[in-house]
Amino acid sequence: MKAVQFADYGGPEVLRPVEVPEPHAGPGQIRVAVRAAGVNPMDWKVRSGAMRQMMPLTLPAIPGSDVAGVVDEVGAGVTGVEVGDEVFGFATADGYAEYAVLEHFVAKPPTMSWEEAAGVPVVAETAVRSLDLLGVREGHVLLVNGASGGVGLTAAQLARARGATVLGTSSPANHDFLRGLGVIPTSYGAGLVERVRKLAPDGVDAALDTAGKGAIPDLIAITGTPERVLTISDPDAPGHGVRMTTGAEGRSYQALAEVARLFERGEFDLPVARTFDLEQAAEAQEISQGGHVRGKLVLRVA
Numbered sequence: 001m002k003a004v005q006f007a008d009y010g011g012p013e014v015l016r017p018v019e020v021p022e023p024h025a026g027p028g029q030i031r032v033a034v035r036a037a038g039v040n041p042m043d044w045k046v047r048s049g050a051m052r053q054m055m056p057l058t059l060p061a062i063p064g065s066d067v068a069g070v071v072d073e074v075g076a077g078v079t080g081v082e083v084g085d086e087v088f089g090f091a092t093a094d095g096y097a098e099y100a101v102l103e104h105f106v107a108k109p110p111t112m113s114w115e116e117a118a119g120v121p122v123v124a125e126t127a128v129r130s131l132d133l134l135g136v137r138e139g140h141v142l143l144v145n146g147a148s149g150g151v152g153l154t155a156a157q158l159a160r161a162r163g164a165t166v167l168g169t170s171s172p173a174n175h176d177f178l179r180g181l182g183v184i185p186t187s188y189g190a191g192l193v194e195r196v197r198k199l200a201p202d203g204v205d206a207a208l209d210t211a212g213k214g215a216i217p218d219l220i221a222i223t224g225t226p227e228r229v230l231t232i233s234d235p236d237a238p239g240h241g242v243r244m245t246t247g248a249e250g251r252s253y254q255a256l257a258e259v260a261r262l263f264e265r266g267e268f269d270l271p272v273a274r275t276f277d278l279e280q281a282a283e284a285q286e287i288s289q290g291g292h293v294r295g296k297l298v299l300r301v302a
Helices: 041-048 114-118 121-134 150-161 172-180 192-199 216-223 255-264 278-290
Strands: 002-006 015-019 030-039 066-074 086-091 099-107 141-145 165-169 184-186 206-209 229-231 272-277 296-300
Touching: 002 278, 015 278, 030 086, 030 114, 030 278, 041 278, 066 099, 066 114, 066 121, 086 121, 099 255, 114 272, 114 296, 121 150, 121 206, 121 229, 121 255, 141 150, 141 216, 150 165, 150 255, 165 192, 172 184, 184 192, 192 216, 206 216, 216 229, 272 278, 278 296
Parallel strands: 141 165, 141 206, 165 184, 206 229, 272 296
Antiparallel strands: 002 015, 030 066, 030 099, 030 296, 066 086, 086 099
16 A cells, blocks of 8 residues: 655655555554544654654554545444544544554544544544633633644633633634634734733633644733643743643543534534645645644645
8 A cells, every 4th residue: 555654753855755564453443444544743743753752653554543534444343433434533543544453533523524524633632621620611721832833722612611601812824713713812922911801800710732833931921820831832931830741641532423523513613724645744734844834734645
């Protein structure tokens, strides 16, 4: 099958189109013919070698975990799904490929495109896990730092679905877009504490940092305590007493079904910023690494 692989750690140029043997579904698994694969920041962090201590790999390796496709093998013990069903979920490994094996997946809503579905898994799981760790619920005010990226957009919409008021930082170019999702926008950078206090004079209950650009001290000042701040991207945050979630505390796979339900009700939208052919994976990862992407980058596989 066609796939994209890297044999050494390094920059985007180490990614190469290759032909490799097809994987097959084992007990408790399904195999899908991949239609689209999501590109996540974790993909280039792993490829670069930045995660080699936390996530050691046997090279060569195929990156990618988010896929959407058509079921073509059903392993022993799997129920509720048949060959020919359209699903999206987490590849056990090797998502940038024509075929992938999944253990955690849900049915793709008929009106959700392949590209939209492939963009969901990691950001949905991360967003739900983060909101649960922060205890976000109805009546709360949440500040999302980096609200126009994949996790930020997802967390903002899921928090609103829970009944929270959401403020979000982004570049001014994305403010109207955030307003359209019911998010109160503000800008990054100096003066953030004062701007947020004007927008939320009764205070902010929790802050989620998805940007990892040195905003932690401001988020602590806004919420009043490090215990009400959570980051997914700032490795320096624990030095300020702020938790960083990596998923080691457990994964929130129920997020897939939650997002599918909200999408079907018209209450969730994760824009696809740009699509690429599978062979353009290096370009997609380079753009992801540069940041400032509204929504998701996705590879078209078939």
